[in-house]
Amino acid sequence: LPDLSDIQGDIFYVFPKVAEQFMFFSIKDVSAFKKNLGSFTPTSSINVSEILEKINQAKETARNNRTPLCQVDTSLSQIAFSRAGLNFLGVKELTKDTNFDKGPMKLDRQSLGDNASWEKVFEDGSSHGVFTIAANSTLNCQKKALEIENAFKSSIIILHRENGQVLPNHVEHFGFRDGISQPAIKGLAAPHPGQTVVDPGIIIMGCTGDPIAGRPAWTKYGSMMVFRKLAQDVPGFNNYLASHSEDWRKILPQANLTTPAEGSAWFGARCFGRWKSGAPIQLAPYRDDPALGEDNERNNNFDYTVPRLSEPNEYFCPFNAHIRKTAPRNLLNYRPNKQELADSSIVRAGIPYGPQLTPTCPQNAERGLLFVCYQSSIKGGFLLQTQWALDSSFPVVGTSIKDHGQDPILGVAPAAPGFKPQSFVTSKGGEYFFVPAISTIKKWASA
Ligand code: N7H
Structure with missing residues (x-):
């Protein structure tokens, strides 16, 4: 089993957070930077598991007397480096992850389907690294960011910051x-029913199951972090659902959806594969079931088998629903098989940015997701975006290639008659980072 005290903390337990800041930097003075790195203590996975334990206890208390969860003081930090950053530090050896080693994410821009212009820091590909700072309040997050900034003083230049904030009810x-769905890592977490169990090496380098052999020793207990800034067009998405509500009500009369609002809620659920509460449509086909959405023992306990073979396989959940595209679960004779599925698992650790759309908030304010995922191989994990979500013919059913359409969240959403196909998520850029083990950081600091 991997040594949890040596692995940085966001990687597979995911930082518990109310606010988060990503601080992108370039290194100005290598020797001063290394000295500062020696005094920097990132939060380890052991630290995070202890905090999660405390939060669970607080939750119990909260149930009884409504104590706010954010009472558990958390100020967490992690450091990661881009390829340019490693080179600058003199770590020229390859990690053997081809996407990372070839340089900045901008080189993959086309294959990622990013057509809009990127923000300057990502367009330049000039970050040497990123600090991920998370806390139980915006104030604590800012305090921690300032502490790190002061500690690294003039050895770095802060190029850019992204601030995220958890929205009420974790929507x-x-x-x-x-x-809701995260892979359970074999030996480290007791899986909830239906959760995909993966070898630790799918997420953490150098452990059992790492698909890439012969990596340098310094990559052990590291992981690849993919950062993407994804803007969401919320008014556009809401209009899209509203404009399709009638179509859906007519197509499936057996669902007995009586109001336009029910029609659009159902259409939205079919775009995601889950209702707003998180209840999977495979288990709650026509109406949301909030109790199911909240219940971790049930909300992942499903696959896409249909009750009767005479029913089309997408009777409940369309092949192109976001969660089915990104994790097709059981697939019988379909591509991918179970192994391929486990090998493509990622740990998702993103956070929303920008103001929530409310009646008083400007419709056109920018908002979206600061998407983060971890995997030991970018090609094996994150590229499910290009290989699965954006490939209309995925998954391949039996031997026949069929056009299911792209994932409506990550690609182009299908249009009703009279409407143009639309996209609701626009990438503003991103970067690939390597998150080293804590012992590796200490070695680099003293080299
Ligand atoms: Fe997705 N969302 O917040 O609305 N995603 N995601 N995602 N996503 C999932 O199951 C969303 C994005 C995956 O195991 C849910 O946790 C949005 C990218 C995977 O069944 C919701 C954006 C990639 C899963 C969202 C976005 C993924 C998943 C259901 C962009 C990878 C688990 C809740 C702005 C390349 C599937 C849940 C499974 C689920 C949202 C992006 C991957 C609600 C808005 C870029 C693997």
Whole structure:
């Protein structure tokens, strides 16, 4: 089993957070930077598991007397480096992750389907690294960021900051609950029913199951972090759902959806594969079931088998629903198989940014998701975006190639008659980072 005290803390337990800041930097003075690195203590996975324990206890208390969860003081930090950053530090050896080693994410821009212009810091590809800082309040997050900034003083230049904030009820901006399905890492977490169990090496380098052999020793207990800034067009998405509500009500009369609002809620659920509460449509086909959405023992306990073979396989959940595209679960004779599925697992650790759309908030304010995922191989994990979500013919059913359409959240959403196909998520850029083990950081600091 991996040594949890040596692994940085956001990687597989995911930082518990109310606010988060990503501080992108370039290194100005290598020797001063290394000295500062020696005094920097990132939060380890052991630290995070202890905090999660405390939060669970607080939750119990909260149930009884409504104590706010954010009472558990958390100020967490992690450091990661881009390829340019490693080179600058003199770590020229390759990690053997081809996406990372070839340089900045901007080189993959086309294959990622990013057509809009990127923000300057990502367009330049000039970050040497990023600090991920998370806390139980915006104030604590800012305090921690200032502490790190002061500690690294003039050895770095802060190029850019992104600030995220958890929204009420852990929804994201489209109003759907996020962060429900994560892979359970063999030996480290007791899986909830239905959760995909993966070898630790799928997420953490140098452990059992790492798909890449022969990496340098300094990559052990590290992980690849993919950062993406994804803007969401919430008014556009809401209009899209509203404009399709009638179509859906007509197509499935057996659902007995009586109001336009029910029609659009159902259409939204079919875009995601889950209702706003998180209840999977495979288990709650026509109406949301909030108790199911909240219940971790049930909300992942499903696959896409249909009750009767005479029914089309997408009877409940369309092939192109976001969660089915990104994790097709059981697939019988379909591509991918179970192994391919486990190998493509990622740990998602993103956070929303920008103001929530409310009646008083400007419709056109920018909002979205600061998407973060971890995997030991970018090609094996994150590229499910290009290989699965954006590939209309995925998944391949039997031997026949069929056009299911792209993932409507990450790609182009299908249009009703009279409407143009639309996209609701626009990438503003991103970067690939390597998150080293804590012992590796200490070695680099003293080299
Ligand atoms: Fe997605 N959302 O917050 O609305 N995602 N995601 N995602 N996503 C999921 O199951 C969303 C994005 C995955 O195991 C849910 O936790 C949004 C990218 C995977 O069944 C919701 C954006 C990639 C899963 C969202 C976005 C993924 C998943 C359901 C962009 C990878 C688990 C809740 C702005 C390349 C699937 C849950 C499974 C679920 C949201 C992006 C991947 C609500 C808005 C870029 C693997």
